[in-house]
Amino acid sequence: MKLILLGAPGAGKGTQAEKISTKYGIPSVSTGEILRAAIKDNTALGMEAKSFMDRGDLVPDAVVIGIIKEYLSSDNCKNGFILDGFPRSIPQAEALDAMGVTIDAVLDIEVDDAKIVERMSGRRVCLTCGATHHVVYNPPKKEGICDKCGKELTIRKDDAPETVLSRLETYHNITEPLKDYYSKKGNLVVVEGQEQVDETTKLVFEALSRFE
Ligand code: ADP
Ligand code: ZN
Numbered sequence: 001m002k003l004i005l006l007g008a009p010g011a012g013k014g015t016q017a018e019k020i021s022t023k024y025g026i027p028s029v030s031t032g033e034i035l036r037a038a039i040k041d042n043t044a045l046g047m048e049a050k051s052f053m054d055r056g057d058l059v060p061d062a063v064v065i066g067i068i069k070e071y072l073s074s075d076n077c078k079n080g081f082i083l084d085g086f087p088r089s090i091p092q093a094e095a096l097d098a099m100g101v102t103i104d105a106v107l108d109i110e111v112d113d114a115k116i117v118e119r120m121s122g123r124r125v126c127l128t129c130g131a132t133h134h135v136v137y138n139p140p141k142k143e144g145i146c147d148k149c150g151k152e153l154t155i156r157k158d159d160a161p162e163t164v165l166s167r168l169e170t171y172h173n174i175t176e177p178l179k180d181y182y183s184k185k186g187n188l189v190v191v192e193g194q195e196q197v198d199e200t201t202k203l204v205f206e207a208l209s210r211f212e
Pocket of ligand 2: 127150
């Protein structure tokens with residue numbers, strides 16, 4: 001299964017990507033996670049991406065397209081993959097088409113803006129393994145500590161309230177047109193993001209079952 005996850009920042013793409021990855025045994029790749037790891041490691045990629053990300057702007061298309069190209073050519077993507085956070089613009093979607101990849105389904109997780117803003121304020125991420133928690137909706141077993149790897153959880157710089165608003169604007173202007181793009185191709189499925197992670201997962205699995 002080759003999947004794309006669409007949705008506003010904070011809609012829960014990363015969380016659902018993990019569930020799908022476990023159920024179907026396919027890897028999930030998050031461009032945001034790759035970029036954050038690069039920043040943490042002070043690589044050339046990280047230095048290029050940092051200012052864009054801190055402002056809540058998109059990183060230039062060429063940079064993320066390069067990341068995805070490399071990733072999709074790796075062996076562990078042979079049996080399928082989940083793209084979380086890519087494509088995020090029409091040129092990125094066109095670049096993916098040009099790579100000759102056939103996507104089975106594009107799953108769009110819908111959450112309204114007010115809810116997004118509320119969610120982002122409680123989001124905590126693990127910079128070591130990439131896991132995401134939320135202080136209310138998906139709390140770690142031990143406060144401030146990642147369930148998955150036991151390292152410290154942090155607040156993302158771009159989750160600051162004013163940055164969240166500008167990310168939402170970018171989402172509506174540049175990313176949301178992808179819904180139309182994929183709906184015209186006939187493989188868009190829409191799921192309403194729920195309050196509870198497990199409820200969303202249930203809807204996601206139902207929606208994906210027809211692509212098995
Ligand atoms: P969220 O979905 O919550 O916005 P991500 O981790 O997916 O978080 O992305 C964080 C940031 O990384 C984005 O705001 C953007 O700056 C950058 N980024 C991630 N994926 C892309 C992409 N496909 N194109 C451009 N920038 C990206
Ligand atoms: Zn972790």
